[in-house]
Amino acid sequence: MAGRRVAVTAALLALLALLAACGGGAPDPAPPAGPPDPARTASAGPVGEQEPAPAGAATQALVPTPVTVPPGLGAEPFDTARRALVPAGWSMSVWARVDGARMAAFAPDGALLVSRPGAGEVVRLVAGPGGTTSTTLVGDLTQPHGLWFSGSTLYVAESDAVRSYPYADGRLGTPTTVVDGLPDARSPDLRGAYAHALKSVAVGPDGAVYISVGSTGNVSPQDRESTPQRAAILRVPPGGGPAEPYARGVRNGTGLAVAPDGAVWTAVNNRDNIPFPYDRPYGENDGSARGQVIPDYVDDHPPEELARLYPGRDVGWPYCNPDPDVQPGVPNSALDPSDVPFVADAETNPDGRALDCATLTPVEQTMGAHSAPLGLAFGTLPAPYGQGALVGVHGSWNRQTPRAPEVSFYPWRNGGLDGQRTLVGGFQAPDGSRWGRPVAAVPGPDGAVYVTDDGANAVYRLAPPGR
Numbered sequence: 232m233a234g235r236r237v238a239v240t241a242a243l244l245a246l247l248a249l250l251a252a253c254g255g256g257a258p259d260p261a262p263p264a265g266p267p268d269p270a271r272t273a274s275a276g277p278v279g280e281q282e283p284a285p286a287g288a289a290t291q292a293l294v295p296t297p298v299t300v301p302p303g304l305g306a307e308p309f310d311t312a313r314r315a316l317v318p319a320g321w322s323m324s325v326w327a328r329v330d331g332a333r334m335a336a337f338a339p340d341g342a343l344l345v346s347r348p349g350a351g352e353v354v355r356l357v358a359g360p361g362g363t364t365s366t367t368l369v370g371d372l373t374q375p376h377g378l379w380f381s382g383s384t385l386y387v388a389e390s391d392a393v394r395s396y397p398y399a400d401g402r403l404g405t406p407t408t409v410v411d412g413l414p415d416a417r418s419p420d421l422r423g424a425y426a427h428a429l430k431s432v433a434v435g436p437d438g439a440v441y442i443s444v445g446s447t448g449n450v451s452p453q454d455r456e457s458t459p460q461r462a463a464i465l466r467v468p469p470g471g472g473p474a475e476p477y478a479r480g481v482r483n484g485t486g487l488a489v490a491p492d493g494a495v496w497t498a499v500n501n502r503d504n505i506p507f508p509y510d511r512p513y514g515e516n517d518g519s520a521r522g523q524v525i526p527d528y529v530d531d532h533p534p535e536e537l538a539r540l541y542p543g544r545d546v547g548w549p550y551c552n553p554d555p556d557v558q559p560g561v562p563n564s565a566l567d568p569s570d571v572p573f574v575a576d577a578e579t580n581p582d583g584r585a586l587d588c589a590t591l592t593p594v595e596q597t598m599g600a601h602s603a604p605l606g607l608a609f610g611t612l613p614a615p616y617g618q619g620a621l622v623g624v625h626g627s628w629n630r631q632t633p634r635a636p637e638v639s640f641y642p643w644r645n646g647g648l649d650g651q652r653t654l655v656g657g658f659q660a661p662d663g664s665r666w667g668r669p670v671a672a673v674p675g676p677d678g679a680v681y682v683t684d685d686g687a688n689a690v691y692r693l694a695p696p697g698r
Contacts, residue, residue, distance in 0.1 A: 292319050293653060298691070299324035301362055308666040308687050316656035317693060323655065326692040327356050327363040332683040334431065334606055335671045335690070336378035336385075338398060343673075343681055344385070345690065348374040348429055353387060355401060356690065363690075369396070369403055374415070377431030377443070377487065386440065388430035390415035393442055393467075409440055410467055410474045414447075414459065421447060431487040433495060438469035441495050441540075445483040449502050450549045452579055455479060462548055464497060464540055478540045482548040486607025490539070491618060492646055498604035498622055499536040503629060504529055505552060506577040509560035522577045527562065530630055531555075534568060534597035535604050537620070537641065537648055544592065547573050550580035551588035555597060568597040569650065596641060596648040601627035602634050606671025609643070612654075612680070613695045618643040621654070621672040621680065626665065635659035638672045638682055638693075655682065655693060 293316040300309045304325045315323050331349045338344055343356040352370040356363050369375075369387070377388035385396045385403065392411040397404035416425040427445025434440055446454045446462035454461035459474060464484055466477035478497075486498025506522045507513055513520035514527060533552035538544070547553070551573040556564040559574065573588035580586060598604060603625035611618045619642040626636035638655040641648040658667040668686030672693075675681050680693040 294319050304328050320696040322694045324692050325689050327690040330688045331685050333670050334378050335673050335683050341676050346375045348376050376429040379432050381434040386432045388432035390428040393432050427483045433487045436493045440467040443484040443487045478544040480546040480548045485605045488607040495540045498607040501533045505532050508574045508577045531600050534600050535602045536594045537596040539595050547591050550586035553594045571597050598651050601630040608673045610674030623669040623671045625668050633663040636668045638669050
């Protein structure tokens with residue numbers, strides 16, 4: 232591709248260990264049925280100098296639409312008129328301004344709760360005739376991130392613990408510690424080195440609590456053997472008890488949600504600067520390129536994962552990477568993002584002895600490498616979308632051609648997720664500059680979708696016609 236850098240700079244390599252790519256036994260799940268989806272394509276290019284850049288896999292039926300900014304909410308980046316790509320007939324408005332807005336959950340009373348890890352608090356947002364009001368629901372927390380309601384009980388995932396709170400009349404009662412001692416940058420054995428300290432939480436239909444614990448860095452095999460295990464999804468049984476590994480090899484499963492059939496899914500940020508894994512030439516190389524970090528290959532490998540979890544599942548990191556190439560190792564190969572098999576990592580598993588990648592269940596669904604999926608939520612949208620998963624896509628931080636931020640929608644089909652579709656795009660200009668970076672998207676009780684954005688420090692209301 233024209234204008235691509237031919238080498239990864241030393242500064243990016245140094246940053247690698249510190250930044251996210253941003254984060255009874257059940258049977259193995261069957262892959263989604265059906266033919267290949269035409270939406271499963273690489274990122275589209277610019278649509279014109281005066282148009283927002285299309286966001287991702289499928290921008291079908293999306294149109295550039297002005298973002299409505301109510302009085303008093305027009306601070307940067309909304310001091311300049313902004314347009315988003317949204318479905319025809321839908322509208323998008325700035326509903327609230329929240330610095331560092333991350334994960335979101337609707338309370339039983341209709342209030343929207345939003346976590347602010349940097350501020351150590353969870354805020355409560357309520358719409359009113361004069362606009363949206365924001366109050367601190369709970370503060371003095373340690374990097375609160377994931378939020379989940381089970382009935383009238385709120386679960387809050389901090390970097391070192393998960394606590395539950397009774398919620399009533401817009402207030403929280405006395406907390407109960409679900410699990411503590413989770414690893415973060417203050418853990419003595421890590422000595423401050425923790426790139427993915429933010430945790431997410433979900434509660435299954437049986438009352439079990441699931442916690443996403445990210446890896447300490449880009450490639451840190453010791454996480455698989457740590458206590459408690461890192462790069463894993465932990466499970467606390469119904470009624471309480473110790474947190475035990477439920478799935479492992481999950482580099483940074485920031486998105487965590489429960490599907491319509493009750494299964495837990497995660498959205499995973501995969502590794503950066505993957506070495507070429509095949510003993511063959513690549514591009515202009517005459518000899519074997521195996522083990523080389525080739526920017527053109529890194530741009531599309533490995534894809535980010537949307538994986539269905541079950542007891543004992545291994546998603547492979549850092550020994551095995553999903554490979555979406557229809558022709559493995561061939562430059563410019565077509566990509567098939569569903570039911571993706573694994574290939575051994577040439578850096579950590581060159582002889583395949585650390586982990587036999589052929590034994591791993593293929594990844595049910597993926598998205599473009601370095602997309603950085605964060606929030607994951609299931610819900611039902613108006614036609615033609617229906618039931619499916621909403622994913623907040625943060626966009627790449629080090630891809631040569633930047634992967635654009637967006638909100639993606641994956642239809643729920645036959646117990647699995649179908650191909651990626653863009654629900655909201657336009658956050659990235661043709662030159663790669665951005666005015667926003669979505670984190671989470673959750674369906675609201677009013678039929679709209681609410682999107683948090685920690686780049687624009689905003690919460691958007693995305694509304695279908697008539698809502």
